Amino acid sequence: MSTSNNLILTNTPYDEPTYFSRSWNTTSTPDLAAVTDDIQKVTQREVCSQLGGSKRRPVILNVNRDIKLNPHRLPPTWNYKTADWEKIQEIADGLTKNLFSQHNSTDSNISTFTKSITQAAKLSIPRGIRKDYKPYWNQRLEDMRKQLDTARDALEKQPTDFNRQVQKKSQEAV
Known part of the structure; x- marks a missing residue:
């Protein structure tokens, strides 16, 4: 048309x-x-x-x-649940041990301290990102969505009172 x-x-x-x-x-x-x-x-x-x-x-x-674009990528996230906190402390202590005994400017010391902590974290905390990650989604919600989809499909194919009640119950659960 x-x-x-x-x-x-x-x-x-x-x-x-x-x-x-x-x-x-x-x-x-x-x-x-x-x-x-x-x-x-x-x-x-x-x-x-x-x-x-x-x-x-x-x-x-x-x-x-066929457009070649650099897709916007999210930066890797830190997985704090699997971090090796003892290793972070050990590395950070080693890198910052003599930091404040040196006669550098405050800005320089802060910059070195920040870099040291970041380096220790990179060596001790796994990082990455899942493409399909949805922080609010869980298995219960997935099961409810599937149940509602199934109920709606059944109601569309056979609009009976029973299928209407099943779809309505599934919808109310969501």
């Missing part, structure tokens, strides 16, 4: 529905997505899983361009 402003509808008749009407027990796709002609051939429309108790499923438009 093309219009005077060169927008093309990315929806197809075979796309998964994005809306479920609990009143009518029907599904539909009121969420339309349009792109310009120049990116239409490299755009894919993806209907995601329901979020929480929403009646709608989110839609993501993936534009597959």
Whole structure:
């Protein structure tokens, strides 16, 4: 579908529905997505899983361009739970042992002290970052999300009273 402003509808008749009407027990796709002609051939429309108790499923438009960008990377984080605190103390003590007996400026001593503590930490505390890490997410939430997705899918395929009750209970639990 093309219009005077060169927008093309990315929806197809075979796309998964994005809306479920609990009143009518029907599904539909009121969420339309349009792109310009120049990116239409490299755009894919993806209907995601329901979020929480929403009646709608989110839609993501993936534009597959061969653009070489340096993705913004998060710096590694410190894993304090597995730190070797005795080793940190030993290294830091060795590096800062004679620091304040030297007649350097206060700024120089502070800079050397900070570098020493950082070096001791780097040698004693594991660092890294997980790409899929979500600090608020846990197994219980994952299980509840799966249960809600399963209940919604069953209700959309067979809108019976039983499936409606199961979906409602799953939604209330979230």
